Amino acid sequence: MPETVLVSRYSARRRRNIIATGVALAATALGLGWLVLILGSLLWQGFSGLSLAVFTEMTPPPGSAGGLLNPIVGSLMLTIIAVAIGTPIGILAGTYMAEYGRYDRLTSVVRFINDILLSAPSIVIGLFIYEVMVAPMGHFSGWAGGVALAVLVIPVVVRTTEDMLTLVPNALREAATSIGLPRSLSIMHICYRAARAGMVTGVLLAVARITGETAPLLFTSLNNQFWSTNLNAPIASLPVIIFQFALSPYKDWQSLAWTGALIITLTVLTLSITARALASERKS
Amino acid sequence: MIGTAEAVTRAKVLDRLRLGDAAFRQVTRAAAFGVLVLLSAVIISLIGGSIPVIRTFGFGFLVSESWNPVTDKYGALPAIYGTVITSFIAMLIAVPVGLLIAFFLTELCPQWLRRPIGIAIELLAGIPSIIYGIWGLFVLAPFLQVTLQPFLIDTLGNVPGIGLLFAGPPYGIGMLTAGLILAIMVLPFITSISRDVFEAVPIVLKEAAYGVGCTTWEVVRNVVLPYARVGVIGGIMLGLGRALGETMAVTFVIGNAHRIATSLLAPGTTISATIANEFTEAVGDLYTSALITLGLILFVITFIVLAAARYLLMRIERRIG
Numbered sequence: 001m002p003e004t005v006l007v008s009r010y011s012a013r014r015r016r017n018i019i020a021t022g023v024a025l026a027a028t029a030l031g032l033g034w035l036v037l038i039l040g041s042l043l044w045q046g047f048s049g050l051s052l053a054v055f056t057e058m059t060p061p062p063g064s065a066g067g068l069l070n071p072i073v074g075s076l077m078l079t080i081i082a083v084a085i086g087t088p089i090g091i092l093a094g095t096y097m098a099e100y101g102r103y104d105r106l107t108s109v110v111r112f113i114n115d116i117l118l119s120a121p122s123i124v125i126g127l128f129i130y131e132v133m134v135a136p137m138g139h140f141s142g143w144a145g146g147v148a149l150a151v152l153v154i155p156v157v158v159r160t161t162e163d164m165l166t167l168v169p170n171a172l173r174e175a176a177t178s179i180g181l182p183r184s185l186s187i188m189h190i191c192y193r194a195a196r197a198g199m200v201t202g203v204l205l206a207v208a209r210i211t212g213e214t215a216p217l218l219f220t221s222l223n224n225q226f227w228s229t230n231l232n233a234p235i236a237s238l239p240v241i242i243f244q245f246a247l248s249p250y251k252d253w254q255s256l257a258w259t260g261a262l263i264i265t266l267t268v269l270t271l272s273i274t275a276r277a278l279a280s281e282r283k284s
Numbered sequence: 285m286i287g288t289a290e291a292v293t294r295a296k297v298l299d300r301l302r303l304g305d306a307a308f309r310q311v312t313r314a315a316a317f318g319v320l321v322l323l324s325a326v327i328i329s330l331i332g333g334s335i336p337v338i339r340t341f342g343f344g345f346l347v348s349e350s351w352n353p354v355t356d357k358y359g360a361l362p363a364i365y366g367t368v369i370t371s372f373i374a375m376l377i378a379v380p381v382g383l384l385i386a387f388f389l390t391e392l393c394p395q396w397l398r399r400p401i402g403i404a405i406e407l408l409a410g411i412p413s414i415i416y417g418i419w420g421l422f423v424l425a426p427f428l429q430v431t432l433q434p435f436l437i438d439t440l441g442n443v444p445g446i447g448l449l450f451a452g453p454p455y456g457i458g459m460l461t462a463g464l465i466l467a468i469m470v471l472p473f474i475t476s477i478s479r480d481v482f483e484a485v486p487i488v489l490k491e492a493a494y495g496v497g498c499t500t501w502e503v504v505r506n507v508v509l510p511y512a513r514v515g516v517i518g519g520i521m522l523g524l525g526r527a528l529g530e531t532m533a534v535t536f537v538i539g540n541a542h543r544i545a546t547s548l549l550a551p552g553t554t555i556s557a558t559i560a561n562e563f564t565e566a567v568g569d570l571y572t573s574a575l576i577t578l579g580l581i582l583f584v585i586t587f588i589v590l591a592a593a594r595y596l597l598m599r600i601e602r603r604i605g
Contacts, residue, residue, distance in 0.1 A: 017499035021392060027384035031475065032401070034468050035408050038419050045422070092315035100309055101316070110316050112598075113323050116590045119522065120583070121529025123556045124326065127579040130563075131329040151322065158319060182301045184308035212412020215531040215556070219563045239414050243532065246418045254422070261418050265411060272410045276403070 039265075046262025049255040054263075059225055059241060062250040068260055070227050071236040074142070075211070077229065078221060078237055081146025082210055086153025087203055093154070094161025099187050102166070111162070118155040125151050126216035134220060142231035145221025152213060153206040160202025164195040201275045208271035212264045214239035238264055330583060333576035336569055345577060351542035353566070358574035360581060362542045366459060366552040367582070370534060371527040373463025373548070374470055379520055381467075382474030387504050389475075390482040402479065409472035417536035420465040421457075425537055428464075429456030433549055436460075451547045455539065460548040462538045469533055470523040477519030481512040481600060515600040521593030529586045531556035555582040 053067045060066025093110065101107045129148040134140055168191050176186035192199070222234035223244060229235075238260050245257035337345055337358065348359025385405075389398055433454030441450040485508050493503045509516070539551020540561050553561075555578045566572045 013499055013502070017501040020501035020504075024384040024388040024392060027381045028388045028401075031381055031385050031471055032404065034471075035404075037423075038411075038416065038468070041419060041423050042415065089315050089318055092312045093319050096309075096312035096316040100312060106313075106316060110319050112591075112594060114319050115594050116587060117319070117323060119525050119529075119586075119590055120326075121531065121556060121586055123529070123531045123559055124330070124579050124583045124586075127333070127559065127563075127576055128326045128329050131333050131576070132325070154319065154322070182305045184305045185301075187308070208410055212414055214412070214414045215560060218560055222564065239412070239532075242414055242418065243535075246421060246536065257418060258422075261415050265415055268410055268412060269407060272407055 042258070042262055042265055045255070045258035046265075049259040050262065054256075054259055058227055059236065059245075059256070060252065061225075062248065062253060065252065066256070068238065068241065068256060068263070070224065071238045071241040071260070072263070073229065074221070074224070074236040075238040077142060077231065077235065078146045078149055078217070079207060079210060081143070081231075082149030082153050083203065083207060085147065086150035086206065087157055089150075090154045090157025090202075090206075091161050091199065094158045094165065095187060097158070097162045098165030099183075099191065110158075114155045114158050117151075118159065121215075122152060122213055123215035123218075126219055129216065129220045139232075140220065140222035140234045142221050142233065142235035145217045145235065145237065146231070148216040148220045149210040149213060152210050152216065156206035156209055157199075157202050160205065161195075161199055164198030164202070165191055167198070168194045197278050197281060201279045204271050204275040204278070208268045208275070211268050211271070212239055214243055218243070326583070330576060330580040334573055334580050336573040337577040340570060345574075346581070349544060353562075353568075353571050356568065356570050358570070360555075360574075360578055362544050363553050363555045363558045363578055364581065365544050366462075366538065367528055367554040367556070367585075369548070369552070370459055370462045370466055370538070370554055371524060373460065374466035374527045375520065375524060377464070377467035378471045378474050378523060382471050382523075383478055383516070385471075385475045386478035386482050387508075389479050390508075391500050391504060402476070405472045405475050409476065412532075413469060413530055414532040416465055416469050416533040420461060420533060421536040424465065425456035425461050428461055429454050433460070437549070448546045449548050452545075452549055454549060455551060457537045457539045457551055458549050459538065459545075459552045462534045462552075462554070463548075465533045465537055466527045466530060469530060470527050473526060474519055474523045477522065477597075478512070478516050481515030481519065482508055484515070484600070485511045512600075514596050518593045518596035518600065521589050521596065525586050525590040525593060528589065529556060529582060531560050535560045555579070 053065065054069075055067060055072065056069060057065075057067030058070050059068060093114075097107045097110060125148055129144050129151070133144040133147060137144070172190050172194060173186060176190045177183075181190075217237050217240050221237055221240070223240045224234045224236040242257045242260045242264070245253035245260070248254065341348065341358065345358065345360055346364070347361055348357075349361045350357045350359050351362065352358075389401060393401065433456070436450045437452075437454060441447050489507055489511065490503055493507045498506070534554050535557040538553055538557045540553050540557060541551040542553055542558075545552060559575050559579055563572070563575050566575055
């Protein structure tokens with residue numbers, strides 16, 4: 001083959017490489033830029049509405065000033081219920097999968113189903129809780145909202161508990177058994193302790209996951225414009241208030257929605273960064 | 285020698301421990317079963333809730349285009365159409381961009397920058413969808429209304445055939461905007477999974493390719509991608525599952541119009557947006573049931589997509605070992 005053809009073929013390949021590299025660089029810039037843009041406008045719009053009143057006053061009627069105290073408290077209560085119900089179930093299920101039935105048929109089926117629950121559309125969970133709790137009880141309630149969020153907590157906790165317990169070295173279990181410790185005690189006192197950081201990470205991730213969940217609350221805990229801590233009645237929550245206020249035509253409400261969105265985002269970021277720090281501490 | 289009394293207490297303690305042990309085992313087993321029960325309960329309750337609709341409309345519900353609470357006539361087609369189209373737009377954008385970012389992160393990015401970018405992408409995957417929704421409504425939609433949409437109408441809108449997709453006035457909100465928001469949302473998922481499977485490609489394979497003189501792009505195109513194919517498809521399906529079921533980000537910008545418009549700029553609706561917008565206002569058993577049936581359809585679709593994704597990802601995990 002004449003040398004000129006070879007050279008031109010080589011330069012064509014190089015050209016293609018440069019183009020592909022350039023496009024990949026551009027895609028990264030585009031992807032990250034987009035996300036920076038979102039966070040930027042969130043910080044900008046959210047901070048301009050942030051003040052002490054946001055944490056001390058109730059949601060206002062349209063056209064007047066107010067805060068987000070009742071939805072913040074409502075969200076906290078719903079989160080506590082969700083964690084209180086979801087965490088024990090998740091940890092126990094994860095324990096079975098990692099400790100008792102690691103090679104069981106049941107475990108592999110549960111793992112598969114759990115992974116599907118993990119990414120199932122959350123609005124469907126809302127419909128489910130509506131069918132089994134709201135409709136029979138005859139009214140929307142904070143309990144229903146909490147349980148709906150618990151359904152979202154369970155798969156996250158199951159997954160991390162199983163993963164973390166699997167990482168616990170078998171020598172620890174054997175040592176515990178050799179001094180005559182029953183299986184249940186060795187799990188509770190040895191394995192749980194060894195996997196503690198990872199399991200806490202799982203709970204934090206679960207809380208981060210439900211902090212911004214709106215869809216499952218829309219028709220379980222509904223919404224409340226007033227101060228209420230009654231879990232048998234509709235209760236306000238930050239995401240639902242954001243949804244309502246953002247779609248309203250009133251400027252004050254829209255600005256509060258941005259502030260609420262900022263609070264949620266900062267909470268989620270703090271939780272996930274803490275979870276990461278905990279997880280990496282374990283590794284080192 | 286152990287005294288009789290001592291032997292009795294000893295046996296008692298041992299019995300108690302044995303009982304506690306068995307109880308703990310059964311409790312954990314029950315919790316594991318609970319996860320299965322949970323999923324079955326979701327399916328059963330959704331099927332139960334959709335019986336009135338199945339009785340009234342039968343399979344016609346799936347193909348009917350009407351949605352009229354006043355005359356109690358319901359059909360799922362516009363919502364299914366909107367769900368599929370918005371997810372398709374999202375995938376059309378997010379898949380190539382996500383793969384290119386993964387390519388950048390694994391092959392081009394300097395080592396010190398890899399971790400920060402990787403962490404940023406993972407943190408962004410955790411941002412709740414309502415944040416994307418509010419941003420889409422107040423920032424992206426008004427921006428598209430005066431920039432991209434008029435541009436599309438003036439250029440592609442005049443091309444015969446595909447012009448139909450870009451006809452009509454620029455509303456700002458609509459299916460295209462919803463698709464774009466979804467693309468931004470699923471981008472971190474697709475990126476981080478593709479990066480993980482790219483990284484799992486054995487270094488010797490890549491080094492061999494570089495050794496015979498391949499360019500970076502050729503290595504990615506001919507060695508990394510074919511090797512990681514199954515995992516990448518799994519990641520894409522996982523992202524698709526998210527996009528199909530996503531509610532809040534879409535509800536803000538879709539426009540909630542129950543019709544099938546050929547134009548991507550027109551407002552439409554998706555299954556999840558319909559449920560979110562109308563469920564609390566639904567009066568009458570049939571209306572509620574129609575919305576629950578939509579939920580069932582959504583669940584079945586996402587279940588299939590997610591199950592396929594998990595199956596593919598499990599296969600690749602097994603290969604890595």
